Amino acid sequence: MSRIMKIFTLLLVLGLFVSGCAVSKDVPQEKPQDQTAKSNGENAANPSQDEDAASPQDILKNRYYFLEVNKPMEDFEAEDLNGNKVKLSDYKGKIIFLNFWATWCPPCRTEMPHMEEFYAKYKDEDVVVLAVSSTSVELRGGTDDKAAEKKVRDFIQEYGYTFPVLLDRDDEAWKIYYQTGVPANYIIDKEGIVRYLKVGAFSGQQEMELAVEAIRAMGE
16 A cells, blocks of 8 residues: 555545545446535635635645645656656656546536636646546446546547546556545645645635645745
């Protein structure tokens, strides 16, 4: 079991019930509108009167329920939709939003427009969004990487997303960053340290921008 996996397994089992989709094919899926309403309710937690004076780090933890990790990232290799082999370490020197998702997951679908908006704004800066699709997650236990790839390609083409999508054909990345469900969002700093884990979907671009502010503040 990887270092990342050991730290948060219990917390994620609890968090899954309010913010994500179980990977097991035996768990019934919520309708997108149900998940959206639930997510909006959770992430609209009443901000503190002192929030204007709070640091981005405090807001992420207390309002958006980010979990601190502070562990070195573990490298993996995957294939992008252009057929290029890339490693996570290739992006060292950038702030990495490492997202694990599946086409069948309503919260994943809900957060992707926010991810696209965020990517369009920051793609020319020191920030990258990597959406990782693992075969066993996409197929909910299946192993046909070609079938999984087709589902992912069809989905990305249908919605016109332009952020990088990586195909984790042999589940190498998933074995390292495994969670009980998707989406799972890791935020990694420029030095390759996993700073935060967001259990479930991002609520919007503002939340992602706060993460950038928090990471940049750590490097000052």
